[in-house]
Amino acid sequence: MTVDYDPYSDAAMRDPRELYRRMREAGCPHHLPEYGAWALVRYDDVDQASRGEGCIDFSKGALLGQHLLGEPIPHTFMTMNEPERRPWRNILMPFYSRTAIRQEAGRLRALVQELLEPLLAQGSFDVYRDLANRVMCINAGHNLGLPRADAEYLRSLIDEMIMHREPGQKGGSSERNQKAAQELGGYMAAHVNSLRKNPDTAVRQAKALLEAEIDGQRLSDHDLINYFFSLMVTGSETTPMATAGVFYYLGKHPDQKALVVADPAGMAKAAFLETCRFDQPTNMLVRRAAKDFELGGKQIRENDVLLMIYASANRDEARFERAEEFDIRRQRRADLTFGTGPGYCLGANLAEFVGPMMVEEIMTGIGDFELIEDQCERAYGENLAGFNRVPIRFKPPA
Numbered sequence: 001m002t003v004d005y006d007p008y009s010d011a012a013m014r015d016p017r018e019l020y021r022r023m024r025e026a027g028c029p030h031h032l033p034e035y036g037a038w039a040l041v042r043y044d045d046v047d048q049a050s051r052g053e054g055c056i057d058f059s060k061g062a063l064l065g066q067h068l069l070g071e072p073i074p075h076t077f078m079t080m081n082e083p084e085r086r087p088w089r090n091i092l093m094p095f096y097s098r099t100a101i102r103q104e105a106g107r108l109r110a111l112v113q114e115l116l117e118p119l120l121a122q123g124s125f126d127v128y129r130d131l132a133n134r135v136m137c138i139n140a141g142h143n144l145g146l147p148r149a150d151a152e153y154l155r156s157l158i159d160e161m162i163m164h165r166e167p168g169q170k171g172g173s174s175e176r177n178q179k180a181a182q183e184l185g186g187y188m189a190a191h192v193n194s195l196r197k198n199p200d201t202a203v204r205q206a207k208a209l210l211e212a213e214i215d216g217q218r219l220s221d222h223d224l225i226n227y228f229f230s231l232m233v234t235g236s237e238t239t240p241m242a243t244a245g246v247f248y249y250l251g252k253h254p255d256q257k258a259l260v261v262a263d264p265a266g267m268a269k270a271a272f273l274e275t276c277r278f279d280q281p282t283n284m285l286v287r288r289a290a291k292d293f294e295l296g297g298k299q300i301r302e303n304d305v306l307l308m309i310y311a312s313a314n315r316d317e318a319r320f321e322r323a324e325e326f327d328i329r330r331q332r333r334a335d336l337t338f339g340t341g342p343g344y345c346l347g348a349n350l351a352e353f354v355g356p357m358m359v360e361e362i363m364t365g366i367g368d369f370e371l372i373e374d375q376c377e378r379a380y381g382e383n384l385a386g387f388n389r390v391p392i393r394f395k396p397p398a
């Protein structure tokens, strides 16, 4: 059976899930000869390619546009291969360990409670824009020492840059995307400049990066800008999408919502992780084959483009029972929400803490809710996918 799949087609950009299901049925990687690419849609294929010794070349970028459209590739640890990537990634590892996140738990919960309180009195709010996206941007800004108002402003640029796609648009090349990217880059350049002049003002991750040495060399301005830019962006969209998705899917499944209403602290994590599996926010990241190898019965050649479609792998019927059903009660099996191998998500511990904590705090605050379904919106994009507008209505607490 042939499936007419083009990652840039309007159908795939809007909702690729049916296409993914049909490609999975073929039981092997799906060849895209016009792009010299393979779509890896099965759990085992994404898992094996990601973990296979020396299979993946990270240096050609992580985004579809970098591989297929020649968009620029920033020099960060995300575009380095082992062993070069390790010291670059290690600068940040201490900030994202389980212990580090536990130490930040009180501050993060206080931030959520502070932003949530005025929303509770309103009787309705948008989980993505009014709360979850704000929390993650403010937190990413906090890590870099940015004022809160600036972090909140930057989130609008990130939305413009990553999430805004005109129908038929390929990649992040529109004037709107570019303008936002330049402004965000310009902001980070000014921040680096100011830290260079006043190094004593550097805090947390910014301080660690400013003071880090790799092979006896401090990081260049350019490297710092790339780090700051990436840290602002990677932390800001995925976790809020998954958190907003929790409220969408619970709204659509009242029996499961009742479980979370009855026990927010006990059920929030299961609801968050099931939403990540069922509606993976990182639709796909893209790599190159570093060598010839066989995958799922197909011969992959060195330099072939590999579309790692996590959103499909996480719904693979061969891996998950009733994979196409949303069920927060399911017996959990390891999934590919945060990927695997050398590129494993740096922020997984943060996401796994903050996402469920936001769900718990919201549900504890509102008791129960009704989904305003006709106002929900999904992002239209190739790399990220999910809800970026989920308004809910509830009875304001007395």
Ligand code: HEM
Pocket (backbone or CB within 6 Å): 050, 077, 078, 079, 089, 231, 234, 235, 236, 238, 239, 242, 276, 280, 281, 282, 285, 310, 336, 337, 338, 339, 340, 341, 342, 343, 344, 345, 346, 347, 348, 350, 351
């Ligand atoms: C639900 C939320 C999130 C999801 C679903 C997600 C998913 C992913 C996935 C699938 C990858 C690629 C893994 C691979 O190559 O095998 C990744 C990488 C990454 N994620 Fe996340 N992520 C989330 C939250 C975050 C947060 C909060 C941060 C904050 C710092 C973050 C930072 C990163 C970074 C820096 C990488 C690149 C790691 C590397 O190349 O070494 N992510 N993420």
